[in-house]
Amino acid sequence: MTRIVVVGAGQAGIGVAEALRTTGSSAEITVIGGEEHLPYERPPLSKEMLLGKATVDDLRLRSADWYRTHAVDLRLSTWVERIDRQGRTVVLADQAPLGYDHLVLATGSRPRRLPVPGADLDGVLNLATPSDSLELRHRLSRAGSVVVVGAGFIGLEVAAAATTMGLRPVVVELADRVLARVAGPVLSDHVAARHADRGVDLRLGTGVVELRGADGRVTHVVLSTGEVLPADLVVVGVGSVPSDGLAVDAGLDCADGVLVDPTLRTSDPAVSAIGDCARFPLGGQPTRLESVQNAADQARHVAARLSGDDSGAPYREVAWFWSTQSDLKLQMVGVPGAQDEEVVRGDPATGRFSVFRYSGGVLTCVESVNHAPGHLLGRRLLAAGRSPSREQAADPGFDLKAFAAAPAPVARAQQSAVTS
Amino acid sequence: MPMIAFVQPDGSRREVQAPVGTSVMKNAVLNDVPGIVAECGGSLMCATCHVYVDPADAHRVPPPDEDEDEMLEVAAAERRETSRLSCQLTVDDGLEGMTVHVPEGQA
Numbered sequence: 001m002t003r004i005v006v007v008g009a010g011q012a013g014i015g016v017a018e019a020l021r022t023t024g025s026s027a028e029i030t031v032i033g034g035e036e037h038l039p040y041e042r043p044p045l046s047k048e049m050l051l052g053k054a055t056v057d058d059l060r061l062r063s064a065d066w067y068r069t070h071a072v073d074l075r076l077s078t079w080v081e082r083i084d085r086q087g088r089t090v091v092l093a094d095q096a097p098l099g100y101d102h103l104v105l106a107t108g109s110r111p112r113r114l115p116v117p118g119a120d121l122d123g124v125l126n127l128a129t130p131s132d133s134l135e136l137r138h139r140l141s142r143a144g145s146v147v148v149v150g151a152g153f154i155g156l157e158v159a160a161a162a163t164t165m166g167l168r169p170v171v172v173e174l175a176d177r178v179l180a181r182v183a184g185p186v187l188s189d190h191v192a193a194r195h196a197d198r199g200v201d202l203r204l205g206t207g208v209v210e211l212r213g214a215d216g217r218v219t220h221v222v223l224s225t226g227e228v229l230p231a232d233l234v235v236v237g238v239g240s241v242p243s244d245g246l247a248v249d250a251g252l253d254c255a256d257g258v259l260v261d262p263t264l265r266t267s268d269p270a271v272s273a274i275g276d277c278a279r280f281p282l283g284g285q286p287t288r289l290e291s292v293q294n295a296a297d298q299a300r301h302v303a304a305r306l307s308g309d310d311s312g313a314p315y316r317e318v319a320w321f322w323s324t325q326s327d328l329k330l331q332m333v334g335v336p337g338a339q340d341e342e343v344v345r346g347d348p349a350t351g352r353f354s355v356f357r358y359s360g361g362v363l364t365c366v367e368s369v370n371h372a373p374g375h376l377l378g379r380r381l382l383a384a385g386r387s388p389s390r391e392q393a394a395d396p397g398f399d400l401k402a403f404a405a406a407p408a409p410v411a412r413a414q415q416s417a418v419t420s
Numbered sequence: 421m422p423m424i425a426f427v428q429p430d431g432s433r434r435e436v437q438a439p440v441g442t443s444v445m446k447n448a449v450l451n452d453v454p455g456i457v458a459e460c461g462g463s464l465m466c467a468t469c470h471v472y473v474d475p476a477d478a479h480r481v482p483p484p485d486e487d488e489d490e491m492l493e494v495a496a497a498e499r500r501e502t503s504r505l506s507c508q509l510t511v512d513d514g515l516e517g518m519t520v521h522v523p524e525g526q527a
Contacts, residue, residue: 041461059461063450296459322465331465372465372487376494401494 002027004306005090005098007080007246008106009033010042011292012275014061015299016104016306017072023307030073030098032080032090037130038064039074043292045133046157047324051164052137056130083250085268102270102306105247105258106299109240109276109290114149118211123218124234127154136235140165143233147171147221149208151178153323155237156195160325163198170201170229172208172221181239182321182332186342186355187367194328240290242277255279257288262314264302272305274298280315282335291321318382320375327351331375334365334382343393346371354378356393363387380404422516426453426471429524438511444520445469445506455522462507464488467495468526473502473509474519481509481518497523 004020004027006013017029033039040059048054067074079093083103090098111126113119125136136158140146146162148155151173162169175181177188178195192202207224211234221229242257253259253267257279264272264280275295279288297317320333337359346353354374355367363386366378377400381388384404392398421437424444428434438447448456448469457468464487473481484492484504492503506520 043461060450062452066450066452069452292459292461322460322463324463329463329465372467373490373494375465376467376491380494 002101002306003099004029004102004104005100006031006104006106007090008104008108008275008277009035009039009074009076010106010108010275010295011039011061012106012108012295012299013104014039015296016106016274016303017070018062019300019303020307021070021072023303025303025307027306028073029071030075032075032078032092032098034077034079035129036077038062038076040130041292043322045130046127046154046161049130049133050127050137050140050158050161059130080246083246083271085250085252085271088270100270102272104302105266105271105273105277106275106295107243107246107277109242111236112239112241114208114211114236114238116208116210118213118218119236121211121213121218121234122216123213123232124211124236126236127158128240139233140167143167145170145230146233146235147229147231148235148237149221150237150239151175151192151202151204152181152237152239153179153321155235156191156325157323158235158237159195159200160198160328163195163200164326168199168201170203170221170231171195172203172206172223174205174207176205178202178204179330183330183367184336184340184342184355184357186344186348187330187332187369190348190369191325191328191330195325198326240276242279242288244277247271247273247277255286257286259286262316263305263312264298264315272302274302282319287335289319291319293317293320318379320379327370329370329372331368331372332365333375333378334363336365340364341390343390345374345393346396356388356390358387358390361387361390363393377401377404422511422513422518424511424515425517425519426456427474427519427521428455429522438515440511440513442511443507444471444509444511444515447511448506453522455526456506457526458507464491464505464507467491467505469506470495470497470523470526471504471506471509471520472500472523473504474521475502477515477518477520478502480514484508496525 039061081091111128146169148159148171159169178192210222212220221231244254244258247258248254258273260280276290279286301315323330340357343356352370357365368375381404424438426434436451459468460466488508
């Protein structure tokens with residue numbers, strides 16, 4: 001029987017096991033996870049769980065029974081020491097080694113540390129695990145002055161939770177706008193204004209040069225402007241780094257992530273890599289994405305290949321992301337270009353609108369604020385390779401649903417323009 | 421604990437004991453009911469937990485709010501009079517014995 005070993009029990013790793021069983025695979029499946037919890041959804045750690053509205057048990061991807069009834073050998077609290085590619089064996093810390101016919105690396109990512117003096121003081125927190133979320137909630141409930149470093153998804157979600165808990169956090173961001181890595185200027189400005197309305201003190205174009213403390217506990221944040229902010233809690237949300245150490249040690253090609261080909265195979269054809277840890281070709285660029293959608297869709301792609309789909313089909317699902325920040329629901333689909341033109345559909349003053357972004361006249365992505373239908377239409381358009389004109393996108397009376405569904409003789413040309 | 425029944429397009433039926441206060445979607449996922457994808461985890465962002473409440477039970481659930489209503493318009497499967505997103509249906513004792521039908525596709 002084919003033996004498939006998956007390293008990583010997050011959305012990507014469990015997704016492989018689930019998709020294999022859904023497609024009727026009878027392979028022997030082992031999933032190895034380092035954490036003690038049953039596999040869980042990660043996005044709520046910085047949202048519902050941080051607000052005390054969910055426990056890790058509420059976030060389970062599958063019930064405990066599911067793994068047994070689907071013959072998935074789930075090994076929790078288990079660490080892989082190394083991969084022996086010659087012997088096609090995974091060497092575990094405290095257990096017998098596991099042989100594999102195919103190995104899937106779904107090891108995820110971990111928070112980037114703040115590279116400044118004082119980053120290891122007590123009171124300086126990252127947010128990546130359920131215990132981080134509980135700890136942060138506890139500290140927020142007792143904090144006087146909170147500084148959030150980084151205005152990406154995590155930083156702004158934490159800032160939103162902090163304001164809900166009655167705090168007025170300062171958010172420090174090196175870029176000149178919030179969400180600079182994932183969104184266009186229209187969305188950034190809207191989101192920044194909403195956070196400011198809620199009492200967030202945003203410091204854009206500003207770096208952190210040092211964290212100061214007393215008796216081992218953080219007390220102040222020194223900014224690149226020279227200003228010194230008081231802080232008894234500092235939350236760091238400055239991006240993630242891929243957990244690719246096992247792959248590097250095993251001699252697989254890596255470059256800030258495990259490099260994979262268009263079918264998600266690593267430089268060893270008996271090993272695949274998916275999710276946050278993988279760098280795959282997207283529009284010609286080796287790209288690493290951190291999202292539930294990417295993890296789940298890449299898991300399905302690899303599972304289909306392992307179940308006998310030998311078409312060699314490249315992975316090319318449309319990427320999408322979401323973030324919830326107090327009363328803001330943000331959804332993005334597609335991968336933006338650096339110099340995209342922005343077309344607004346709907347009225348930002350109502351708090352519900354979408355931004356259609358174009359590169360060279362072709363739709364590259366759609367960003368939606370409190371407007372899930374716009375997001376779903378964006379996904380349909382981009383998946384079908386259909387690009388409405390800028391005038392059509394800007395016209396709320398133009399029926400995008402019908403446009404996305406209609407047959408389009410030029411769709412192929414547009415698709416290749418998007419991904420070339 | 422109220423019982424909720426899920427009926428697949430092929431007519432097969434699955435009864436689930438659902439804790440009060442949880443969503444119908446969550447009960448489907450944790451009990452391995454096929455056809456409820458729920459890729460956004462219940463954030464009202466994806467419309468992949470679409471169900472048809474049995475017409476006989478339709479009066480037992482409150483109507484969809486505006487957001488859910490708009491999402492149902494763009495769900496993958498045909499919208500019917502009793503279409504709902506199961507993440508927005510909260511289990512209470514009044515739903516004992518409710519039947520929901522799973523559509524052909526969610527994506």
